[in-house]
Amino acid sequence: MSTLTTPTKSQMLLFQAWRATALQIMPYMASTLFALRPVATTEVDTFAVDDGMRLYINFDKCAEMGPQFGAEGLLHECSHLLAEHSMLAEVAGVTDEERKMWNIAGDMAINDDLRDAGCSALAAHGVFAAQIGQPDYQTPMTYMEALRRKMAAKPKQPQSGQGKPGKGQQGQGQGQQGQPTDQSGAPMKGCGSGAGSDKGGFELGNDDMQGKAPAASGAEKQMVRISTAASVRQHQEQHGIGSVPGGIAQIVDEILAPSVTPWERVLASYIRRAVAHKLGQHDTTYARRHRRRMNETLRNKQGGIVGRVIAPGYIKPVPSVHFYRDTSGSVNDHDLALATNEVLAIAKKLGIRGDDLVVSDIDTEVHQSKKFAGLDSITEIQGRGGTEMGEAIVHATNLKKKPSVIVIATDGETYWPTERPSVPVVVLLVNLRSEHWKENVPSWAHVVEVKSND
Incomplete structure (x- = not known):
């Protein structure tokens, strides 16, 4: 059983010293650094973080590696939280078996920025894209797909008792599971559920160690991200745009992007992240x-x-979105109009149409599917029967060319498949009339509420 304790006085002094050094490297990370809840444990290799911003620290191991390593370790975990790698893993449909691989992809996506910010210790031992033959400054999904391809191409290792792989059989920088390793050759341990990795057995879950390590709420995490983003912007204004690594600057742009209503920014962010490429990237x-x-x-x-x-x-990679409109009898004309407006917003936000934005009507079955070519192309409605939104997911995942993301606009009065689909799903709840139906949406889908301004 894992042993978790509150850090001792001497351990807290170490943590505070690492944090002070981290602030010298990246002062704009202050809000995230001070929001971490340190927990002492020997169950992690060095550091790990959960989705409640609780930081698990192997103080004995980290102290041996020096204050610079400790500071950079804190910044590494903070970067996972700022980039919301836990949420992104869900949006991207990462399976439980792929969690460790996703952690590696996330590490690659942030380590180049940390190196550019002056994290010298990390630059010497960290996981970088070059280890799998990929360029720096790409998204976690780009690296995830590269890792998947390497795994698919890698010959299966012999089972126990069937011999051991010879020297050099594993690629340089690759562990037995096809994952990059540290210089000792041992597979790297995960950064915890806060990075979208495996939820380690050491993590607290709903426990808060008698009030000494409470998990941050969703609202608290969002406030920390906004505060950090504001600090980054202020740092850029004082020291110039190049004073902040490009990847962090992009995340900040997303957090602080102006929008008329909150759902628009969230929906566009989910879709951009799901397809792994942000607008303007090549x-x-x-x-x-x-x-x-x-x-x-x-x-x-x-x-x-x-x-x-x-x-x-x-x-320039282009996202593909399949948008399903709930045209069942329980959805009134006003709500259907709201759903249709969301198609227009997606087309405008992402600059897509035709094959890359297909709109289907669905009640208990999928009716017409039309390539978006402006409002006139989707004004005709078909359906008006019962409700079964799970059929939209079945339809999309059986297509020869699967979309990058499925968006389902519905009043929510339906049931859903229990198994996570292979394509990321965003559920757009239009004028929700009961919280029961919101709670009924599976955890593998991401929910955005759209309400009338009337």
Whole structure:
């Protein structure tokens, strides 16, 4: 059984010293650093954090590694919380078996920013995208897909008693589960459920250690994120845009993005995160050459041509959304109009239409499916029978080309499948009439409420 204790006086002095050093590296992280609830345990390798902002610390191990490591460890866990990697794992449909792999993907997505901010100890031992042949500054989903591909291509290890893999059989920087490792070759342990990793047996859950380690509420976590985002903006104003790593600046832009109503920002954020690429980002590919660098040559000191530069071109990944309108008899015309307006908002927010934004009507079965081409293309309604929104999920997951995310606009008066689907789901509750139906939505779906302004 795990032993969790409140840090001793000497341990708290260590924690406070690490926090002070962390503030010197990234002063704008103050709100998140001071919101952490430290818990002492030997069940973690170094640090781990849960979804209630409780920080589990192996003080003996961390103290041996020095104050710089301790400070950077705090900033690493804070970055997982700021980026909401726990929520993003749910939105992205990460299975329980993939949790450790997701943790690695999240580590890669934040470690490059931490290195750029001056985390020298982390730069020496941390997990980086280069270990799996990927570029820096990508999203967790980009790295997750790369890890999945590596796992799919990796030959199965022999079962116990069937021999051991020979030296060099595992790739450099890869553990027995296909995960990057530290320099000792041992698989890295997870950062806890706050990073979207496995919920370790050491985590407190609903327990608060007799009031000494209460979990942060949803409202508290949101206030900490907003406060941290505001500090980042202030730091940028005083020291310039480049004074904050780009990944953190992007997260802050999402947190502080102006919107007319809260649901719009949340919905757009869920969709952008689910498809792994934020608006304005581009990837490079050698399948398409860079049009402005097609004729570049390499020359020697005498001016002779010794080769040509093949520069990659740019591609812009585009999200695909399948939007299902609940057209059952319990949904009135006003609420249907609200749902239709949400299609327009998604199209405008993400800049998509046609094959990338398909709208289907559903009651107990899916009726027409239309490619969005403006409001006129989706004004006709079909259905008006009973209600079974689970059919929307069955329909979407059976499509030959699965969407990046499923959005279901409904009054909520329906039942849902119990198993998590393979595609992320956002449930848009339109003018909800009973909290019972909100509570009835499975935990694997993300809920956004849309209410009339009338």
